[in-house]
Amino acid sequence: MFWNLVIGLASFALNLILTPKPQDAKPASLSDFKAPTADEGREIPVAFGTNDFADPNVVWYGALGTDAIKGPRRYGFFGPRQTLGYKYYLGMHLGLCHGPADELQEIRVGDKVAWKGAFRGGRMGINKENLFGGQDREGGISGKLDVEMGTQDQGRNDYLVSKQGPDTPAYRGIVGIVLRGVYLGTSPYIKPWAFRIKRIFKRSDGSAQWYPQTAEVAAPIDTTKGNPGLDLGIHIGSSSNWDTYGDYILWANYNGGAIVWSIQTGKHITIPQEGAWEIGDRGHITGDMEIVLQQGGGPAGTSLKFYKPDTGTLVQSIEIPGSHGNYGFLMDDIEAEDAKWGMARTRGFSTDLNRWNLLKKEAGGAWSLAWSEAGTSERLNSISMGRNYAYCALSDDPSKIVRVAWPSFAENIVTPAGLTADIRSCHYSRDTDEVIIVCSNGDIRVYSADLSTLKRSAPGIVSGSSTSFLTSKRMKSGPGTIGLFINASGAVRIHQIGVSTLEILHTTIVASTNFVGKNDPSLGSGGVGFNEEHGGILVTGGPLRSLFWYFTGASSGDMNPAHIIRECLTDRTWGMGYNDADIDDASFRAAADIFYAEGFGLSLKWYRQEAIEDFVSRILAHVDAYLFVDRSTGKFRLKPIRKDYDINTIPVINEDVVTDWTEIERRQTAEAVNQVIVNYYNREKRKTGSHAVTNIAQAMQSTSGIVSTSREYPGINHRDLAIRVATRDVLSLGAGIISGRISCKRTVEKLNPGDPFRLVSDRHSLSGQVMRVVDQDFGDGRSNKIVMKFVQDVFNLGAAVLVDSSAEDVPDTPTAPVSPRLVWEMPYRELRQMIGDSDLAAMLSADPKAGLLQIAGGRPSGDALNAIIQVGGGSTYRDAGSLDFAPSAVLDAAISADATDVAVSGEIGLGNVSIGSLAVIFGETRTEVVRIDAIGSGTITIARGCLDTVPRSHTKGTAILFFDDFSESDFQKRTNGNNVSVRLLTVTSRDVLEEIEAPVDTVTFANRAVRPYRPANVKVNGSSAGPVDAISIDPIPVTWARRNRLTEATPIDWTAADQTPEVGQTTSVTLTDLSGTVLRTYSGITGTSQNVAKADFGAVEQGYIVVSAERDGYSSWQSRRLQIVLSTPGPSDILISNDTVSVSATSGSVVGKLSTVGGAAPITFEITT
Template identity: 85%
Template sequence: MFWNFVIGLASFALNLILTPKPQDAKPASLSDFKAPTADEGREIPVAFGTNDFADPNVVWYGSLGTDAIKGPRRYGFFGPRQTLGYKYYLGMHMGLCHGPADEIQEIRVGDKVAWKGAFRGGRMGINKENLFGGQDREGGISGKLDVEMGAQDQGRNDYLVAKQGPDTPAYRGIVGIVLRGVYLGTSPYIKPWAFRIKRIFKRSDGSAQWYPQTAEVAAPIDTTKGNPGIDLGVHLNNGINWDTYGDYILWQHHTGDPIVWSIPTGKHITIAREGTWEFGPRGHITGDNEIVVRQGSGGTGTSLKFYKPDTGALLQSVDIPGTATNHGFLMDDIEVDGTRWGVARSVGPSAAASRWNLLKKEPGGPWSLQWSEADTGESVAAISMGRKYVYGVTATSSMNIVRVAWPSLALTIVAPTGLTANVLNCHYFDDTDEVIVVCANGDIRVYSADLSTLKRSAIGIANGSAWGMASKRMKSGPGTIGLLTNVSGAVKIRQVGVSTLEIVHTINVADTNFVGKDVPQLGHEAGFNEEHGSVLLANGLFRSLFWFVTGASSGDMNPAHIIRECLTDKTWGMGYNDADIDDASFRTAADIFYAEGFGLSLKWYREEEIREFVSRILAHVDAYLFVDRSTGKFRLKPIRKDYDINTIPVINEDVVTDWTEIERRQTAEAVNQVIVNYYNREKRKTGSHAVTNIAQAMQSTSGIVSTSRGYPGINHRDLAIRVATRDVLSLGAGIISGRISCKRTVEKLNPGDPFRLVSDRHKLSGEVMRVVDQDFGDGRSNKIVMKFVQDVFNLGAAVLVDSSAEDVPDTPTAPVSPRLIWEMPYRELRQMIGDTDLAAMLSADPKAGLLQIAGGRPSDNALNAIVQVGGGSVYSDAGSLDFAPSAALDAAISADATDVAVSGEIGLGNVSIGSLAVIFGEARTEVVRIDAIGSGTLTIARGCLDTVPRSHTKGTAILFFDDFSESDFEKRTNGDSVSVRLLTVTSRDVLDTVDAPVDTVTFASRAIRPYRPANVKVNGSSSGPVDAISLDPIPVTWARRNRLTESAPLDWTAADQAPETGQTTTVTLTDLSGTVVRTYSGITGTSQAVAKADFGGVEQGYIVVSAERDGYSSLRSYRIPVILATPSPSDILIDNSTVAVTTPIGTLVGKLSVVGGTAPFTFEIIG
């Protein structure tokens, strides 16, 4: 027996030796990494406002580190674990723009949000290890990075010095990002990093911005749109049982299993609990995204269970001392020098029965208990863990804070100086190594880490509550905390800067689209999730909610400030002194732009002359910059309605010495639609909106005459619409412009100044003009030559700001619907290109065809559509499309119905009798001929051209495409595939390409194929199912069609036509699955007798009729179901007292008749 065991073991070992060894993955070296580097001569841009940097200059990368990803052991219980891959850590330095910047608001990696908030410089952390799918896929991002804001006194970065040497510069004046050995994923391909930076309030020398009160123009933050949040439902108790961190939300209570929500998906899982839980065990999410709960009951010992948040799999269990009844626990954790530490206060039935437990987790290792200390008897309601201390809010509503030093767990009761009310929340703020205390009266106090020094304070900012989550989850982003306030039922969420204790952002919840915003929130706790810029509202009495409330204010910069900085900056600007600026005119302009909400955000590169850049800014805002001849200073003048027509100068024949040029723009020359291209910051891409002068478009013989204007400094839709409105007026018909020579009496006029022009012989009766340019002569002539243009820039500030002042509401731009995008039928080709060109095309390539495009008007404000043809990410414009009339079936119709009810008619007055339309069937589209149009009714001829009649449901769309279709006229052949998208154009907008449906057509030689036979019948029936049980042979008849001679579309039931030369009919027999059992081909007549035996014994099947010529089959065929034998019992389904028999036309339901008293029963269908 023993030797058998030895022999078996030896055999097993030999098998292990001989088994091929799984190969370990090899780590990539630094040379394997692909990252962009600084291009020689590449300029660092100057940023104005809030900008996205999708192409940072990677100055350096290196210091590669790896961690092996281990799989299962190679030989079951024996051998080492296989290396599946590696986690890569890298140092990197990226330069973004000239500084100093105000704040960084967003970091994206691989076009995924890695961090969002408002950070004003220093060291920050990102913990998104699953951003790219976790270590099973491409990993994620995790680690510390330094945000260098580019101050003039910026010191050398210690990490770069350690890696590059003591000669490393400080990079003063440059905004930079330093990755301190950050985990970048499991691939040597470095995913692109992108950043959103705001620079408004600091000049390049570090001094404060001129006239700061108007420097930032608030960009609209539309909280009525976007993600409304997650409704978490009703769960017992408040924040004491909740937590949120990273991508997850946790609820845990002794009444149920832990529930974990995924924030990105909104879905949740339930973790099956183990053992007995008593009284509200609570829960915690660690900085490594582990779910922690306390399990077990008094007398048997308790443990902390760690679970994976996405699967609920148990990771480990840590036993904690003490046998007191389990009243849950309080926990927080922090990473210090790469090691994660956690403190868990296991709560008993009294404070004296509670314990402080210190846990430690080395990188890649498990948690372990390091120390456990009995509580001294002070009741604690919430904790927050710092680098040296744990801070506890007492449950007795006092001004004391429990301070627990670690690792010794020595407890001290501290009464911080300067408190004016009881402590509600106490939060350790890692960014500044400070403690933030929120008091019951709304005051905020900031203390040193040991609570000995009051560093700053603010009065009456917030109210809140003292439960287990709020203290540790107060941080809303780097440099900021979040606060929930509720005053007289007005719920607001505020973001407060820790360095200044100033409110940087406020959201009035009543004005949002947040889910459950009307749920009472008075007195309930808010915990903030830094990673998602969001807040968890724990509400035990009502519903708990999760809202996305990121407080980063993406403000734009006042154009007056941009222009002034370009003129005066000594580093990158023109270098003028402040004394060279007419301060009054710049302040006036700044006030105008600020009041209008006219802010810009854009970047300037040295490749562009700065004077050209200033000219672009002036074009954005419609203003003039000039040197005042009397003062020698730069003046800025916005063109607005800022004058009294009765007081401005009048220039007449007595003043004008030469009428050099007078022009009136004619209607044929005018532009009546302007499409503005701008940067849509919300969607992080170029957007476009159109504004149309409808009156002039109707007068123009050319219809819509459009032009595009680029304004990259505009970052939101409302401003783009206002600027497009301004431009479409300036380019319209009737605008007067010209050039005149005048006496010196007009020398006080400056560019942009208004005046009235009077001349009977030029039919000028005092129209208001604006000075465009002036020439004061060469000294030999005293004449002043002046260019002018009629003043149409008088929208006024109120109109510019309030886009809702129109009587007609702004209807959202909708996709074109319905849409007909297919290979053009033969008859349509004849109409579109003519018989000669059609014959030539098919002679060169018999399988050739053209694309046909038509679409219905999706909304009243839709003007037309831009046609784009292509595929994948590459599309090209293929002209515009006028909308076709459309309607919808108001009732279901059968395949032979000719009088149909319709509703939702659009443009039916433009439909001609005898023209064609399509009905969009579920399976295939049917072409019909319009024979009559009544009030809500149509008379139609069915199954025209190469289509067949179908039954259609109520609501099916009808598109009257005849005379309203277009093509790109690109010849394509059989098998070619092309995609089409239609961009709806309204007077205000153009449909975004991402919102436009894509229709794809695969060409199938449609034009060369013969038309299918029509008026097909089996034993005189055109629909079926035909009862052929007692019928043999089965008669089939049809009428032939000829595509070449059918110039006028024939009805399906029209008489037989002489076919094309060589055209024959094919009759195919199939079973219900479509499997062919017999084919009759080459039939030259209009009938066929089908022998029942040719069906091969099937009980039910189809008779399919089609046409063929020269090897081409008709595009469509027509089939009729036939019943050949009584259905077998296998086709019968019984449901309680009913029986259902499946037939080709549906399910026949009858009553069940029980004959015998015991099973099996017999039955028959009797109704």
């Protein structure tokens, strides 16, 4: 035996020496890279609203770096690793649009999401190394990049300077992305980068946008079938422990550290407690998205510690003056006067240790303590920081507010005038420099920043029993809006309210949504908070369950068309350059209010190849409005065409006024358009969308049937608005519309474009229809006539039957987890197939208990390409290659343990299955290996119980995975007792399954490869299935066929003849009762049969006979167990558990189960067999 092993190893080594050496891959050079570059003369666009940039200008790329990708060792388990390819790193500078921008919201590479959030400039990181399938395919994206927002004081980028030299410009006024040697994948062909940028609130000179309260129009969100949100689970602590801002959610829990979730991924990290006496609570997320916790306490002092939200890394620590305990803190921060300021109120063991702490952070610097002052002993429930004061609501006296002045400290307790109920929360509105107070009776009251003046109020704007309002610091739900959450006797609503008007702008009825956890009756009992950046709300319930819902589209808002037009007129960098004084502010504000109330926002780009006047005309066409110069003021006026008039008070033009009826036309049915197709940009799907609206009544009257026309509205970004505009247009183009041109006396000179009037003329059959002024010609001074073009006003037409004729958009299918999945310790035969006899012998010689992992999986969806294998455990996983999907199916009917012709359905890829290959049928507790002998239409023929498994019965719908030619391993040797976890990340053409969504399969190694194969074709008294009636048999004969793992290169089925076993292999026959208690074991059997004495079962009426194999102290992986009936049963005891009754009542070989039919007393039962 020893010399055979030595000779085998020597032969193996010789084979390795003679094997041709695999060639290493060669790295690409910079000249091999293909990247789009900026065309000479190509314009940088001006962006309005939230836009996708799929074709950025690549201004520069270079600084190529490489890392070799190493494969397996050249000589099996020995020798150096082969270089399979290279990971490529590249620097790059991309120009997007004119700035400054508000925020970057999304980055896509190769049409896959690499990052998503709300980033307002600076340096950020991406870690998506598996985005394109991992290093076994095309790699992914990871590294640092700089987001330059295009401000007027933008400095030169240090990375570009280091690569291009000191003459590198700062690119002020241009939004740019700088990749700082970012990992771009394993191919020299750079995948296209795309960015989503929002630019609404800043003008090109850096000044604030005009009339910011209505500048952003929130995009609608379908809460019935959109993102259901995140269920963050149940946490210990108090209701004041939460915070949410930007991309993160924080739960500060003094009983176990702080938990920080990423809204983008749903993943979380834990920041542990530090120091002694940690009995405080609450945490804070700063405007720079740093986690702030108060740590420590007692004589050793306490400090505010700042952490990175993605890693939990400590950034800095600020000691709070004095030695006092940690009873928690409140904090808020604000950006003002070219710096960032924070106010933290800390509590100590005694009231004299309560302190106000003003923090300051200079641009690019760290936080510092500006001052720390002793403060009131009152308990506070919230904090909101304004430009000159911080505001805190009192817990014990809810009629008062603590107002703390800064930067010079002063503390005052203020009772706001006119309160009608207790204060539930207070919030500083940065949009309006006002303080908003919400009262327990639903009143909302708005005060001046010093709380001295009540500016406006809305009594009972929201009400309901058991209402729950948020704490003040996270009340802003969008630009110029606040959010309120109401749970009135289980009727849960979320209101969005305009700060300037205190009107309810939008209400979400939670019961009508698909929100996760929406049926929790305690929703909001632990407080709520709004996340403006993601249009979301953090809702807590009892016992302190956390949910995050997306209820608005605030994160991808559109720009108010009035603001777009005004900016085009007044911008001095790229616009027409008019002064603000040239604008009729009242008309523009009125138009902005109309568009805002209608939810009519636009997002689009303007390139200078198009005249800016033509671009403005396109905006006017989108919103159906007129822009003209008022003859009396010389200012630009903006007039939306809406039903904004009283038909009884508008001017009437009749025969006395009209001097010449130049042209009167009525559109006939035959020439009328009865269907309008609107083409728009569907931002949700990132592609052009089309919707048709048809005037059914006119289509039925038309001899031409459907007469269609298309309209292009690229500034529209969502389906609902496209349908509304198509409805408007199909009415204006329909039959019967009157238009024309008339000459009038000077009495009509006060009319302006877009103004309505009534036209009366008997000879033209005009009876006072409402018309609109389209255009006017006031002549050349030699004639007093005013020539006026007009068209009939569609808002006063009769009702029409309109239908949306478009097909419903098919939603993108979410990336699904791999299913079914096979993750187990590899059987001996599979090891042999995978690594060969020589390597297997060497591995088991070194460690007989060694084994390898085997992984296979079925295709979860038609668009799934393959899967990334990740191996590890806990929070640490490593990529272990890619997995091609195995064919799969499900049982179309239940099968017994001896069935060989099997009906299947749901077949995927069965054309790739080889006859004679292996598959697994997934049992409830054990998996069975079968051999494929034939494949038909909806049927397969199988050999049962192959390798080291036994045949079992299986239910309908059980999965079958044809794994034999499609499995993988990470080829890491493991031994008995080792645990390993596996995740499979589905790869599609669009996405990679997020790690948090991938199921985890865990394997405990149990020396499977070295175990002998179980005996096969086991029979008791000639029967291969139980229960076996042995009432009149003694002794009971047991027979079997032996198997040999070493010689079974080709799998044989369960019923095959006896094989010569391994040296030292024997069989054991074990007798047990029904509970599994061992009664007797016959061991060391070298033959193929054993007679069992009935007396060995003792007094039991039923039991089991278990047949297994042993060798060198190892037992077979599985064993065959058959039930046996030994005597006629007497009366059985019935065991009742809850509402289920089970009894083993045997007559002959029939086993019955007694189960409930009804669940209410008196309970009745029926027997099913």
